[in-house]
Amino acid sequence: MATNLIYMPTFRARQQENIVLTSFQFGEHIYPMIEIVKEFDRKRPEEKQLSFQEIHLKLIEDINATKVFVDLPVYLNERASMKDEVLLFSRRVTSNREKRTEHLLQLAGQSAKIIPVVSSFLNRTGEFDTVKMQVDALRDIFPSIGFRILINHFNEDWAEVSAVATDADFIILDLDKIPPYPSPPIKQIVATWNNFNTCPKIVLRSAINSEVLNVNLKHSEIVFDADNGLLDQYRPSFKANSFGDYAGIKKDDLTSGGAISPGFLLYDAVENQFVGFKGNGGKGEDKFLSDFEDVIVPDVLNSQSAQAMKNSPLPYLSDQNVGWNILKNINAKNESGKSQAKFKRIALEHYLHCIRTKIEYNELTVV
Structure with missing residues (x-):
């Protein structure tokens, strides 16, 4: 279960984020996570359009990091205001366990570098045992697997994940918008996973959520709605090996620009x-x-x-x-x-x- 990982910055693989992803020297203690939320990185003429595989294998190859987590996020809540390409990818790929797994397997060319991220589909489609199904399809190709558990689904997902995780894997507890402090619900969860030592544990939370808007900022003043307390709390409160966030930018709702x-x-x-x-x-x-x-x-x-x-x-x-x-x-x-x-x-x-x-x-x- 030994790991050099300390920090997991999370990116949405969009233009400015990709510039940083492929130029920043992450070193041996930082493994970025890419949330792939659309099929293609940008629009091109149809005859010049690259495939999902070509785009993302090249992106991952160019990232200066030892390992890269790759997630096709199951947790996204579809809404009409979402960008068309994000909504289409969510409906066609990430909401379908088999198609999502197929897309991850398309990245096998970088299997030594990639840690594919698996999530339960129980709260998305009502299917049972989907964690094991995905692991069975990915385990022979990828040396390590990441398991992402949303805190609101912890009790349903923990039994599945803890049963299949190995010492080569990683478990990611996604706090979503819950403050990173030991409230009673969090204490119950920590009590459960504190006794689990099979693999490294990561706590993920965006310090800057979608409610923080530029128009509401007070010039030159502290933004109290942006809470980076996870940096101080991931070990004492969550007994985690590492922490993750959205690298100092807002975790937006992937809607069309205003x-x-x-x-x-x-x-x-x-x-x-x-x-x-x-x-x-x-x-x-x-x-x-x-x-x-x-x-x-x-x-x-x-x-x-x-x-x-x-x-x-x-x-x-x-x-x-x-x-x-x-x-x-x-x-x-x-x-x-x-x-x-x-x-x-x-x-x-x-x-x-x-x-x-x-x-x-x-x-x-x-x-």
Whole structure:
């Protein structure tokens, strides 16, 4: 059951996330997880469209990590507001156990690197024993399997998972939106899985949920609705070996995009909290996008959180922090900051660098 894993950042395999996935040096203690939520990474002319297998094998090959968890998330709640390609993939593939397994098997070319993630279909389709069925289909191909259990389904899923997990596997407890603290329901679950030592255990939770909106941010103030307490709680409260989150960005509902609303959440690695920044209306035709350059970037660079990270003995804002370098380049007018998508990359790069730094300086260690 020995593992070097400390941290599992979770990505949705979208454009800005893929840029980070294929450029960041994760090292031996960070295994990213990819949630594949659509068949293709982007639209191409039909005659040039790559297959699911071609797209994702290449992506995984290019990730600088020892291992990569791959999930086709069963937990998604379908809704009419979802992007068409996400809804279609959910209905055709992830809601069908056999088709989902077929898609994972298409990635066998990277079997030494991939840890396929299995979830029970009981609460999705009403089928029983689906964990074992999936394991039987995958075990001979992939050396390790990840089991994802949503906390609301723990009691139903635990018996299935604990019966088939081996010492080469990983169990992921997904807290969803439940606060990462030892409430009575969580204590009952921890009491059950604390006695399970067959394989490493990971606790997953997004610090920034879909309810956190740019338009509601208070400029230069702590975002109290963004709770990164799991970083401190995954061991003492959950007796877990590792933790996972969505790498400093919001776990959104995969719906179609709305209007541009300039905003940015800066991770303060010293205080383990997020500080919000928002635009003020700007000027001219691109008044909303110009707020990124004219308001948000200078105020982030001059914030108390930035100063605290500069003064920290840990190099949170070193030259290896790609996100911080992009902010400085925008402020120096060396590159454009008029892109909401770019700030998603900045948030990812900065957060990942800070967590990697904590690991490198033994603030987070292998159990």
